[in-house]
Amino acid sequence: MSLAPGLTEAFWAYERALMSNDLEALDRLFAPGGTTLRGDASGLLVGHDAISAFRGARGGAPARRIVETHVQEVDDEHALVVAVTELITGGRGQQTQLWRHDGDAWAVTAAHVSVAAPAFDRRVWRVVGDPLVPPTGSGDLAGESVAVKDLYAVAGHRVGAGIPAWLDAAPLETRHASAVAGLLGAGASLRGIARTDELAYSLAGTNAHYGTPPNPRAPHRISGGSTSGSASAVSLGHATIGLGTDTGGSIRVPAAYQGLWGLRTTHGAVATDGLLPLAPSFDTVGWLTREPELLGRVGRVLLPEDAATPGEIVTATGLLALADDDVRSAIEPLTTTAAAVEWPVEVLPSWLDAFRVVQAAEAWASHGGWLAGRLDVLGADVRARFEVAAGVTPEELAAAHAVVQTARDEIRDRLADRVLLLPSTSSVAPSVVDAAGLDAVRRSTMLLTCLAGIGGLPAVSVPVTTADRLPAGLCLVGPAGSDRALIDRAAQLAAR
């Protein structure tokens, strides 16, 4: 290999440390400081500390051999080493390293690692094809491809619901869900069936069985859920339409976290036959796209004609204050022309608590029969929710129902025909390693998302970018039945 003294030894010391996951040696062989770089398919890490934290969390690299090496000696203290790697399980990759000798030893100042891609990303997809299902008609969606959340019936396939045990027991579906059939009939094809949080009972996307789909615009952060795979498929360019559901935020949260456009439809506006329920009082069909034009085009295929016309755009400082500073700063430029209104914020915790009780009781009513006695098929987070759900008493449910009904009336009365602007989520996407904080994030985001959920109202999430260049979302909540016009209003707002 190289003639630079010690470089060959350092290169192979690194390779051995990588294969044995010797974190201390790896830390030593990467140059200290904030400008050291390491990039792979998950994104670019900047700074020795970020790289070290990544290594500590991943549990080792796949076994590989070095097939060939090339060295470009830059000067006495720098050399570029390019290696072709081959995974023991097959497939080749490449590693490019810039090494620096700091007087003492060689260390890597920049590394770029590529490995052979797997057949497909099982965090995003369960099954995928070219296409998986061809169009059944022609129309406005010709040429578009759909990632279908694994809760919708696709003829000839099972519904997996994000749970391996559920998938194993599931029958082959004999017909498409209405929403799927609608897309196919308008000329779209199905690219595949995308991952979901278990039974859609999460907003995180951190499926315990299949992993967290990547979030390309916020590397090393969660995808958001429960429409997690569909959202990542659209972000990654694998599909143009991400079909999902929104009960308490499952479209709006991944849209905000990944910088996508998302629509939660008016409750009942799009038929839910062939769709596995979570909480039927709140469940809605929704979808995500990269551009508002396609969001609206899908709407004109799946939605009925609007039954309401959205009026004045308003916002409330109390709601904006529920988001972190970076999110609020990102959406404020789009709220400046909105009329300021009062919106009661102090009642939101009690509304959310009631929403969650009703959601839990309905989730247990939907799936408790199958889950009873086998809750251990679930990951810890969703299992904990179903355990609570199993314990909701009729009295608790009745009380929660009353609160939800009152809240629903108040939300609809207060909104009237207006369009309310609020943050889609309370924060940007949390880091994938911050699992301990996800429950708190869930609650603070649901204080915002539960308004449309309780109200049964349509909501559009518009992508915005924080000062740190992370995605976030501005949400427009409109009157029931105004879905199509609401998309147009959102697009106009964003275009300004």
Add this chain to the structure above:
Amino acid sequence: MSLAPGLTEAFWAYERALMSNDLEALDRLFAPGGTTLRGDASGLLVGHDAISAFRGARGGAPARRIVETHVQEVDDEHALVVAVTELITGGRGQQTQLWRHDGDAWAVTAAHVSVAAPAFDRRVWRVVGDPLVPPTGSGDLAGESVAVKDLYAVAGHRVGAGIPAWLDAAPLETRHASAVAGLLGAGASLRGIARTDELAYSLAGTNAHYGTPPNPRAPHRISGGSTSGSASAVSLGHATIGLGTDTGGSIRVPAAYQGLWGLRTTHGAVATDGLLPLAPSFDTVGWLTREPELLGRVGRVLLPEDAATPGEIVTATGLLALADDDVRSAIEPLTTTAAAVEWPVEVLPSWLDAFRVVQAAEAWASHGGWLAGRLDVLGADVRARFEVAAGVTPEELAAAHAVVQTARDEIRDRLADRVLLLPSTSSVAPSVVDAAGLDAVRRSTMLLTCLAGIGGLPAVSVPVTTADRLPAGLCLVGPAGSDRALIDRAAQLAAR
């Protein structure tokens, strides 16, 4: 970005040249000479000329934007630039460039490019899942995953045969082909349905509709076919078993080109129901693996007990001489202990011609009914073969039949119970840009592969490596019905 004079301008000049596919500017912005490097998922290119030839052939890069850049200034004349890129269609990648200032201008001496992987590689697969089809039983293949050539019936899916128009007209299969069912029953799952040359009538893998599957161990060279997708899936680590067919070499050629183990079974030894025919007199089931142990394990599942015992291992200098020098040198170390025998070589061209006439006539008999009047659904190479096939006269067929029958008797008599060593192919995998030479390569390789084809004999291809580190294959042809033992003999030979 950087303060190094002119570097920022050079970086953006490169980006503009890439987006406009300005080949002259790109050539100028890459440093001249044989040590310049450029690597991406297709492999590492070494030397300015190889890089330039690659650019000239690919027709431009996908549209992208630069999301962020980082510069490490190495010294006055060198800088590393790392950029995060985002495709316009979604997904992020990374580009690492080492720039050098040669007194005159900045130029790249090494580049490493990663883009977001597509949902899956449509050159390799038509549909893929986790799994696509679960096992139906348990047994010796538990945990193995199969890439099924798109000629076999998989219940619930269509057979595509490598032709879009065929796929569009194909019915959903209601039951698995026998070979597929056998694998599933022994505990294997199906990873997916893999690409094939059109109706298996090629040895190249250069499907006109879906592209040429990658050959990871011989980058920028063809995959071999017609079991092209299954072979690449195994090479890439997407599946452990590549199920295919071998009529005139369609297992042995991709095995040799990609450094895999491959078995063509004795004609008739494994049932072909549910398998689209090419030329039934020669068609056989076959499979590819990365290791001989699994090749044999699949054999014990799909094959009957051996009906013959392979004896002495022999080789013939005349057959070895039909391969290029690099291939011959690579296999010779494995032939040194084989007894030298005479094998008639001068008759091979006439035997091959007769084989190809019978193959053509049977291919037309199998598919002429569907193809007549729509030959334009085929790519140029396979179309030309079917056009010839359509014109075979009964007299030509009868004459060819007689030659094939004589040849078959002579091959079987001469081989008796012995194992013949010969090159699997006449050459290493040709370059993907050398399409004009593929017909000549096909003929010289078929002079070798037609022996087992005409004889109806089992053949194992053992991977070897040339001096240039390219894959090639040593072929063992054994007596009919000796398949299982032949695999063992091949493994023993390779282990020495």
